[in-house]
Amino acid sequence: MAGTVVDGLVAGVAGAATGVNTGKPRRGGTLTVALISDVPNYHIFNGSQGRLDASGFCVANALYDPLFVMSANGKVALPMLALSATPNANYTVWTVKLRRGVSFTNGDPFDADIVLANYAAAAADPTVGLAIRPIIKTVSKVDSSTVQYSMVIPYSTFPVLLAEQQISYMANPSSFSATFAGTPVGTGPFKVKSWQVGVESQLIRNSGYWKSDAHNRQLPYLNGINFKTIADDNARNQALQTGSVDMILTQDGAAIANLKKIKNITYVTDVNAPRDPSVNCLIVNTTGTLNQYFAWAGQFTAALGLPGSLQYLLKGQVPPAAVQMADWLGTLGAVDPSTLTWNTKLKPVMNDVTIRRACAMAVNRTTYWKVVDGQTGVVSDGIYKKTSRFYANPGYPAYNPSKARSLVAAYKSANNLTSVGFVLDFVSGNSAAQKAFGFLQQQFATIGITVTPRPLIQSTLINNVIYGTYDCATWNQFGGVDPGLNYVWFNSFSATASLAAGGLGMPALPAGTMFAGAVNFAHQADLAVETAMLNALASRPNSAAQKAEWQKVNAQFAKDIPYLWLDTTVTAFAARKNVQNWVSGTAGDGTTRCLSPDGGSARWDQIWKH
Numbered sequence: 039m040a041g042t043v044v045d046g047l048v049a050g051v052a053g054a055a056t057g058v059n060t061g062k063p064r065r066g067g068t069l070t071v072a073l074i075s076d077v078p079n080y081h082i083f084n085g086s087q088g089r090l091d092a093s094g095f096c097v098a099n100a101l102y103d104p105l106f107v108m109s110a111n112g113k114v115a116l117p118m119l120a121l122s123a124t125p126n127a128n129y130t131v132w133t134v135k136l137r138r139g140v141s142f143t144n145g146d147p148f149d150a151d152i153v154l155a156n157y158a159a160a161a162a163d164p165t166v167g168l169a170i171r172p173i174i175k176t177v178s179k180v181d182s183s184t185v186q187y188s189m190v191i192p193y194s195t196f197p198v199l200l201a202e203q204q205i206s207y208m209a210n211p212s213s214f215s216a217t218f219a220g221t222p223v224g225t226g227p228f229k230v231k232s233w234q235v236g237v238e239s240q241l242i243r244n245s246g247y248w249k250s251d252a253h254n255r256q257l258p259y260l261n262g263i264n265f266k267t268i269a270d271d272n273a274r275n276q277a278l279q280t281g282s283v284d285m286i287l288t289q290d291g292a293a294i295a296n297l298k299k300i301k302n303i304t305y306v307t308d309v310n311a312p313r314d315p316s317v318n319c320l321i322v323n324t325t326g327t328l329n330q331y332f333a334w335a336g337q338f339t340a341a342l343g344l345p346g347s348l349q350y351l352l353k354g355q356v357p358p359a360a361v362q363m364a365d366w367l368g369t370l371g372a373v374d375p376s377t378l379t380w381n382t383k384l385k386p387v388m389n390d391v392t393i394r395r396a397c398a399m400a401v402n403r404t405t406y407w408k409v410v411d412g413q414t415g416v417v418s419d420g421i422y423k424k425t426s427r428f429y430a431n432p433g434y435p436a437y438n439p440s441k442a443r444s445l446v447a448a449y450k451s452a453n454n455l456t457s458v459g460f461v462l463d464f465v466s467g468n469s470a471a472q473k474a475f476g477f478l479q480q481q482f483a484t485i486g487i488t489v490t491p492r493p494l495i496q497s498t499l500i501n502n503v504i505y506g507t508y509d510c511a512t513w514n515q516f517g518g519v520d521p522g523l524n525y526v527w528f529n530s531f532s533a534t535a536s537l538a539a540g541g542l543g544m545p546a547l548p549a550g551t552m553f554a555g556a557v558n559f560a561h562q563a564d565l566a567v568e569t570a571m572l573n574a575l576a577s578r579p580n581s582a583a584q585k586a587e588w589q590k591v592n593a594q595f596a597k598d599i600p601y602l603w604l605d606t607t608v609t610a611f612a613a614r615k616n617v618q619n620w621v622s623g624t625a626g627d628g629t630t631r632c633l634s635p636d637g638g639s640a641r642w643d644q645i646w647k648h
Contacts, residue, residue, distance in 0.1 A: 144212070239264070286613075
């Protein structure tokens, strides 16, 4: 979930397209690919229950097939396991036709019942379900090869979600059982041979794969793929240089800049891709609370004794005012810099927009781009790149350390404080992350803010952000071929409106109080953002109205500052020259080129080695 799933592609050199070979393929051989991370538990590694970053999507594309993939220009959802998606007049119901004759690696057929089972598992999952409930109401079966998605809100670009987000992958329902002890079962070009979590996964060819190439040759060409986890960016580059791996995925700017120094390789980046990029940023706990949505739903009961308002509402009762106030204020706190654990007795700092604005002004983003990311990508001021059709200058605070120091001084005076500080989370075991932290710590120190480091393994950092037990964390996310992909990460609800009106049913709170959605990890609850997004999603794709509303979202972020923008996340794949046809894989027809690599979503079925 951290990180993201919708990156695009542009060839790294001029002339013939890098990584594309339309000649006669050579069958056989094993491809070894170095990834950045691994999933914590491969028993539940699928689109319904997985927690997929860029590396996770790499492996997912080997084991599973999505319903759709995006076209090479990023504008059209092309058929894979699904053949078409047709909306009703107001985009609240989508009818999806499915491909017939596809089987899982265990022999089970793919059909409408499989789609329903995948949705049910996703909706029930404690994490994935939270990301789809604000969008998808139900999925129903029309016939064995047709399903209907009923939406919570009008969603005019829904097929993009079924191509780009992890719920697009269809897994065999056998893996959904809580007692499942096997390995992933998909319809994809490869299946599991062995898996050492965090070390190496070995996959072998699915001899019954349903896809063929343009010459009716069955795919995949390779006998197998080995995915190796190499967390350190420099070590990953070295492995490619020495030939111990055939391909690598990297999202570190300095490592990408160094690829040009490695002989006998080719590489592609997504700098000029037909999409908005993911963005390197610091995500900020803007409320200084645990996840208030979780508190409202009663998910913190055991740990904190908060009863939650939802249990009363489900019985038709108005929650006691004390319960409502507990949901609103009872989760307030911060990370203790001495113990590095969440402490509800501490006064938060980052919940004040003055401090967030000071932090935005403290960071010289151009210097960060040069020193930390090796001038890879571009400096960011929001969720869109400047060449995006959705871009308009959002007015994000400019670098101004003098003004930032004044803001910090004013905050200290108003709150009778002698010092200001917070804890910053970053991924441990990664030299680039440590370098970024050192730079940021120094920048904040110059304006009078003390930053305490909390290095964490990636899965722990993500979980802390999900539950809200953090002050600030290094992050990269968002972007995509359509901004609607980001709706759930930004959505919020009226706390005081009733459930029937789409609110959370807590009228004892101050009028107009908003709660961030369950996966709005910055806890930025903003009526202006929510209204603009709903208007955009109900608008005709590519219309002026859609464009204007998404621009409003970016402008509001520049005022609220839930994210301290840094620069664009550049995703790169690099391969040794004996690896062929690893760029621009094809859709379900085996012919039409799609957006690939697409972040971590590389297509593996038409790669070969010579």
